[in-house]
Amino acid sequence: MNAWLQRPHSLAARTTLLFALIACAVIGALGAYFYDSARASMEARADLQLIGRVTHFRRLARSVYTVSELKDRPLLFETMLGAERDVLVFRRPGEPPFIHVNPDDLPVPLALAALTPVDGASLTAASILRTQLDSGVPIHWAAARARSNEDGSVVEVIAAHPMNNEAQMLAAYRDRVLLATLVGMLAATALAFLAIRRGLRPVGSIAARASQISPVSLAVRLDEHGAPAELRSLVRAFNAMLDRLGEGYERLSQFSADLAHEIRTPVGALIGQTQVTLSQPRKPEEYQAVLESNLEELGRLGHIAENILFLAQADHTRLTVEQSAVPLRSELHKIAEYFEGIADEKGMRFDVQADGTLWANPLLCRRAINNLVVNAVRYGAPGSVVRLSGVQQADGTLICVENRGEPIPPAQLGRLFDRFYRGDAARSGLTESSGLGLAIVKAIMGLHKGQADAACPEPGLIRFTLHFPPAPGQQGRRAHGE
Numbered sequence: 001m002n003a004w005l006q007r008p009h010s011l012a013a014r015t016t017l018l019f020a021l022i023a024c025a026v027i028g029a030l031g032a033y034f035y036d037s038a039r040a041s042m043e044a045r046a047d048l049q050l051i052g053r054v055t056h057f058r059r060l061a062r063s064v065y066t067v068s069e070l071k072d073r074p075l076l077f078e079t080m081l082g083a084e085r086d087v088l089v090f091r092r093p094g095e096p097p098f099i100h101v102n103p104d105d106l107p108v109p110l111a112l113a114a115l116t117p118v119d120g121a122s123l124t125a126a127s128i129l130r131t132q133l134d135s136g137v138p139i140h141w142a143a144a145r146a147r148s149n150e151d152g153s154v155v156e157v158i159a160a161h162p163m164n165n166e167a168q169m170l171a172a173y174r175d176r177v178l179l180a181t182l183v184g185m186l187a188a189t190a191l192a193f194l195a196i197r198r199g200l201r202p203v204g205s206i207a208a209r210a211s212q213i214s215p216v217s218l219a220v221r222l223d224e225h226g227a228p229a230e231l232r233s234l235v236r237a238f239n240a241m242l243d244r245l246g247e248g249y250e251r252l253s254q255f256s257a258d259l260a261h262e263i264r265t266p267v268g269a270l271i272g273q274t275q276v277t278l279s280q281p282r283k284p285e286e287y288q289a290v291l292e293s294n295l296e297e298l299g300r301l302g303h304i305a306e307n308i309l310f311l312a313q314a315d316h317t318r319l320t321v322e323q324s325a326v327p328l329r330s331e332l333h334k335i336a337e338y339f340e341g342i343a344d345e346k347g348m349r350f351d352v353q354a355d356g357t358l359w360a361n362p363l364l365c366r367r368a369i370n371n372l373v374v375n376a377v378r379y380g381a382p383g384s385v386v387r388l389s390g391v392q393q394a395d396g397t398l399i400c401v402e403n404r405g406e407p408i409p410p411a412q413l414g415r416l417f418d419r420f421y422r423g424d425a426a427r428s429g430l431t432e433s434s435g436l437g438l439a440i441v442k443a444i445m446g447l448h449k450g451q452a453d454a455a456c457p458e459p460g461l462i463r464f465t466l467h468f469p470p471a472p473g474q475q476g477r478r479a480h481g482e
Helices: 002-006 011-064 067-072 074-081 164-199 201-210 229-278 284-316 328-338 340-345 362-379 437-447 474-481
Strands: 087-091 099-101 129-132 138-147 154-162 324-327 349-354 357-360 385-393 396-404 451-458 461-468
Touching: 011 087, 011 138, 011 154, 011 164, 164 201, 201 229, 229 284, 324 328, 324 362, 328 340, 328 349, 328 357, 328 362, 328 385, 328 396, 340 349, 357 362, 357 385, 357 396, 357 461, 362 385, 362 396, 362 437, 362 461, 437 451, 437 461
Parallel strands: 349 385
Antiparallel strands: 087 099, 087 154, 129 138, 138 154, 324 357, 385 396, 396 461, 451 461
16 A cells, blocks of 8 residues: 555545545544444443342342242243343252243353352342353343242342344444445545545646746746645745746856857957958968967957856856965965056056965965956056955955946946856957956855855945855854854
């Protein structure tokens, strides 16, 4: 049964089967309880009748009739027993019975003597002896002693009641209970199946709505308000997944368009220059110039391909980067000295203020900061200052790159780290930017479990911030020290 439930059967069928099993168990348990209650009630009623009968006959033997009168009236006692196959015996101890009503010739159990109360004591349920006939029908025995008012001799009164009628009634009741259990289980199963099918209609509606979603209709969403309370969390999670997929699909489409645009420009330049060069014979110096120009364009293509490959690896694989301690002051000074030449061409200079240690991959960290510095020099105002700062904090290390330039609208700040995005297309056309530098910065920070942010604290001031997590165990030691 457990193996069947684990198979991918219909949810309605599985739930209906489980409900049928539960209904069968509950109805069966109730039937068994009622059957046992009826049996116990019948046995208790038979015991009370038997006790009353023996008590009555003992009073007759003690106060109403003498032994001689009892012997002369056997038919009276048979009539008092009715048409049932009950047993009634009057006898003196050690003598044959002088009244013997026993249609089936049942032997009197020897164990009955131990349960017989003393003279004058009342009979209780504990005085009843229960045995069985060969057919399995229970029989209840009771006995009492009385002193005859004739000569004071002891008379034993023994009565028994075979439970034949009660057994037949219980058998019929048992059959009705089994039939009721079967009918109840079938009715509960049918009603449960109809109720479950009706209850699962929202799932079918959700499936029908989900089947309408395709790459050309990613804006379709499931109806959250019309779904049952139990399915709202699922619908909400599914809609959130669709939002992420839609955003990713849009980014992928934009990325493909931007990539085609970026590659088309250098490829077009290479084809155009090559066609012009081959249109007529050229001097060796002209061929050399064209080859040098083509080499420059090919280098740009190679740089774009390298950056795209790096971003793809950072996005689609779980890269683990080796990290070590990097001195902030010396690292930022090295970067400033490296870009000092291109900064001088625009009359710009660097201001470095840093202290502490950074826990990161040295090469990737340097590449991220290099991209930010290149971006600051490329788009910074001529004659301005590019500030590099770094500080080690309790929750990690903070590196900031600030430069003066044209104000960036708030709507564009959140997109600066998108691939191939350039806020000012006019200025970007005059540079060699491929629009991947800041996207690489974001990917590097993702590999370090850090964060990259861009902000404009004041008009004309652009600040890029890199937040690196602390070294493993460093934050715990700081907290313990505090």
